[in-house]
Amino acid sequence: MSPFQTRTAPTTAIHVDYRSPTTDDGIRLWEIASDSKVLDVNSSYSYVLWCHDFASTSIVAEVDSRTVGFVTGYRRPDDPAILMVWQVAVDDTYRGHRIAATMLHRLLDRTAHDGVIAMNTTISPDNVASQRLFESVATARGLRFTRRDLFPADAFPDAHQPEDLYLLEPVTDAN
Template identity: 35%
Template sequence: MEQSSVLTLQKPTVEDGAAMWELAETSTLDSNSVYKYIMMCEYFDETCIVAREGNEVVGFITAFIPPKQPDTLFVWQVGVAESQRGKGLALDLLERLIERDVCRDVRYVEATVTPSNKASQSLFKKLARSQGTACNISDCFGEELFPGDNHEEEKTFRIGPIKG
């Protein structure tokens, strides 16, 4: 019987940026530049998290606390490797992230999600249930804001209050 490596959840380093980008590129996530991931690891490492199996990045969250909403953690992307899907890793990453000291004043978690992204919708609803709070969904960015015909509208998922 094969023994799997233990997963470690921790702050990312700039060296993780390329692996995070590769994980995003092999998934259904919106495409961003490698630079975006490196920058998030450098300037927002306190509000981002990676999961490693051995030396391999198998999951990540990029997030930040918006300057105009210091009580909110905005989740930009959640990426999980195919090998880890269905194991609860995304929820574990979110819960570990909101436990960090930098999030001590955070009362809400927000993300924008397209109507077709059922996995993310399910994740944020699970987070609300695990925190014993509400998940409110509202309109955010209409599809008319995006160039071309390839982007759906984005709905805001607002979970909270948490840590009440």
């Protein structure tokens, strides 16, 4: 994850459909990640596999039957009440229409039925757009939004930004 993107206001309203991914979406997820020039681009196989195995904790956005955005997530094996977001991206043409925020809200609404109460993600320090996105979702849902160090740059074998852990969690007496 990485650099700050310029924010442009949308000029027209668009109709967006949201649904769980199928394996057929894997190719588009790989394309959107690749086109973003920001995300780590994983193997095409990983996106196809993700759509197959983690469809219930992932979501795609469609405009005119074309997938234009996605969120890939999983429930943490050590704490299934937490939905970990692996990647979120929206095709450049459709940014600014609240598609990313809506995908995250819908995913939280859907997984709440299975006991999910919190969301985690990692974001690099220079990805302001992503930080604002998750902060916005936390604020709208009355969740506490905090950052912790997680993976420093030297955790990676290549030139990679650190990945900080962001937590969106219910406010309790304990926190």
